[in-house]
Amino acid sequence: MENVIEIENLKKSFNGSEVLKGISLTVKKGENLVVLGKSGQGKSVTIQCVVGMIEPDEGSIKVLNKEINELDEQELKDIRGRIGFLFQHAALYDSMTVRENLAFPLKRVLKVKDEAEIEQRSVEALEAVGLADAIDKMPSDLSGGQRKRMGLARTLIVKPEIILYDEPTTGLDTITSKEISRLILSIREKYKASSIIITHDMSCARITADRIVIMNDGKCIAEGTYEQLENSSDTFINSFFKI
Amino acid sequence: MKETITLKIKDLFEDIGNQATFVGSFFRNIFRNGFEWNELIRQCYLIGLKSLNIVLITGFVLGFVLTLQSLPTLQQFGAEGYVPNMVSISIFREIGPVITSLICAGKIASGIGAELGSMKVTEQIDAMDVSGANPIQYLVVTRILACTFMVPLLVLFADAVSLLGGYVGTSTAGGMTAALYFSKSFSSLVFSDFFPAFIKSIFFGFTIGFVGCYKGFKANKGTESVGIAANSAVVAASVWIIILDAVAVQLTSIFVYNQ
Numbered sequence: 001m002e003n004v005i006e007i008e009n010l011k012k013s014f015n016g017s018e019v020l021k022g023i024s025l026t027v028k029k030g031e032n033l034v035v036l037g038k039s040g041q042g043k044s045v046t047i048q049c050v051v052g053m054i055e056p057d058e059g060s061i062k063v064l065n066k067e068i069n070e071l072d073e074q075e076l077k078d079i080r081g082r083i084g085f086l087f088q089h090a091a092l093y094d095s096m097t098v099r100e101n102l103a104f105p106l107k108r109v110l111k112v113k114d115e116a117e118i119e120q121r122s123v124e125a126l127e128a129v130g131l132a133d134a135i136d137k138m139p140s141d142l143s144g145g146q147r148k149r150m151g152l153a154r155t156l157i158v159k160p161e162i163i164l165y166d167e168p169t170t171g172l173d174t175i176t177s178k179e180i181s182r183l184i185l186s187i188r189e190k191y192k193a194s195s196i197i198i199t200h201d202m203s204c205a206r207i208t209a210d211r212i213v214i215m216n217d218g219k220c221i222a223e224g225t226y227e228q229l230e231n232s233s234d235t236f237i238n239s240f241f242k243i
Numbered sequence: 244m245k246e247t248i249t250l251k252i253k254d255l256f257e258d259i260g261n262q263a264t265f266v267g268s269f270f271r272n273i274f275r276n277g278f279e280w281n282e283l284i285r286q287c288y289l290i291g292l293k294s295l296n297i298v299l300i301t302g303f304v305l306g307f308v309l310t311l312q313s314l315p316t317l318q319q320f321g322a323e324g325y326v327p328n329m330v331s332i333s334i335f336r337e338i339g340p341v342i343t344s345l346i347c348a349g350k351i352a353s354g355i356g357a358e359l360g361s362m363k364v365t366e367q368i369d370a371m372d373v374s375g376a377n378p379i380q381y382l383v384v385t386r387i388l389a390c391t392f393m394v395p396l397l398v399l400f401a402d403a404v405s406l407l408g409g410y411v412g413t414s415t416a417g418g419m420t421a422a423l424y425f426s427k428s429f430s431s432l433v434f435s436d437f438f439p440a441f442i443k444s445i446f447f448g449f450t451i452g453f454v455g456c457y458k459g460f461k462a463n464k465g466t467e468s469v470g471i472a473a474n475s476a477v478v479a480a481s482v483w484i485i486i487l488d489a490v491a492v493q494l495t496s497i498f499v500y501n502q
């Protein structure tokens with residue numbers, strides 16, 4: 001099957017300390033890849049490299065068959081329009097209503113001008129995340145779980161081919177976490193997007209993952225399905241799966 | 244000791260370089276497709292309106308105080324008739340633009356610094372960037388242009404109100420009629436009192452917008468950096484205004500008054 005993301009030997013240092021020491025991973029079309037790892041292992045840095053927010057020191061990143069670090073400004077914008085990025089704290093535009101938050105990428109990235117179309121697509125995106133009644137609220141009126149949903153709606157509205165989730169369930173209670181995890185799964189069905197899901201929430205990993213990569217000390221140290229890794233004989237890998 | 248100094252100097256030059264890059268991207272993004280007209284108008288409205296009250300009050304008080312202060316001295320020479328001329332010239336040439344801009348630095352630059360700083364810290368600016376939208380175009384171009392347009396306008400308002408303050412000042416001292424006061428004020432004003440001052444307030448406005456945006460975008464992670472952004476925006480904008488004013492005064496006296 002076709003790969004939508006191919007990362008090879010990715011290296012990155014900050015102020016002399018090496019955070020990524022040669023990451024290689026691929027995401028196939030339509031696949032949900034979960035990246036597991038402790039805090040501060042460079043998981044966020046990895047997906048920030050994928051969208052060109054951080055420039056790597058070494059290595060290659062191919063996204064949708066384009067080498068990210070060789071793109072000019074306009075090409076990078078175009079490819080970013082095809083990638084959705086869900087920030088850990090949702091990063092909602094808090095001076096705008098939910099409606100304006102949703103219209104923002106539609107108007108500026110997809111250049112949709114027709115108000116009726118904007119309205120229809122906003123409602124559709126909100127319905128997909130189960131937040132249809134919040135369209136006239138301000139982000140500050142939303143709960144933690146609702147903010148995540150809202151961030152997801154703003155990502156989905158441009159119909160991205162790839163979605164990058166940075167800790168989608170962190171900071172939520174267990175029940176809301178499970179709801180978000182199931183939502184991620186249903187979005188894959190509906191939008192046919194491929195995803196990287198960064199998490200250290202094992203229930204999220206179990207629900208969403210087609211395949212799991214474990215990152216530690218700047219490297220990918222294991223790869224497999226949830227069942228394969230759960231039954232691994234390696235004690236470190238195993239420690240993720242113990243309750 | 245020596246190392247910290249070299250480090251400080253290195254930081255300084257890095258900062259200058261970053262500011263130059265920021266100005267460059269501002270100018271490049273003005274002419275990009277998709278200019279944010281609506282946001283520009285909204286920012287003009289917000290920036291103008293937010294500072295109007297305080298600018299008007301200050302303008303009035305400036306005219307009033309300046310009049311009361313100079314009256315006794317001029318009376319000693321029997322020259323109290325020249326109060327309106329003196330007040331209007333000093334306000335239009337110098338005090339109006341500088342004081343108004345310093346007040347706008349406190350009000351507007353800190354507001355922009357805090358707003359963009361908190362957007363940066365909560366990753367809203369990154370989110371815009373990563374979504375393929377253009378945060379410089381949406382946030383920076385609109386705010387800098389709005390300041391560049393609105394600050395000179397606010398200066399004009401302050402100038403006008405200060406004349407009123409001056410009149411109230413003379414009338415408390417049992418001075419002249421309103422008609423005489425204002426005709427004296429205006430008769431002493433010539434184009435060269437007004438025009439260089441107007442040009443420099445455009446630069447002051449640009450500086451206020453630029454410094455606010457730059458400090459906001461420079462905020463790094465952490466809530467306290469929002470406060471730092473707001474605070475350092477006011478300080479830097481005020482210092483720049485004073486430096487620019489000194490340069491402007493020199494240039495004006497060379498090229499306009501031919502001294």
Ligand SMILES: Nc1ncnc2c1ncn2[C@@H]1O[C@H](COP(=O)(O)OP(=O)(O)O)[C@@H](O)[C@H]1O
Pocket residue numbers: 014019037038039040041042043044045046
């Ligand atoms: N922009 C940056 N500048 C400097 N250091 C950074 C930056 N981004 C991340 N780091 C550092 O890289 C390390 C990995 O961070 P991150 O990828 O956020 O970890 P996590 O795996 O928890 O997502 C951390 O030590 C962090 O301090």
Ligand SMILES: [Mg+2]
Pocket residue numbers: 043044045166167
């Ligand atoms: Mg992280």
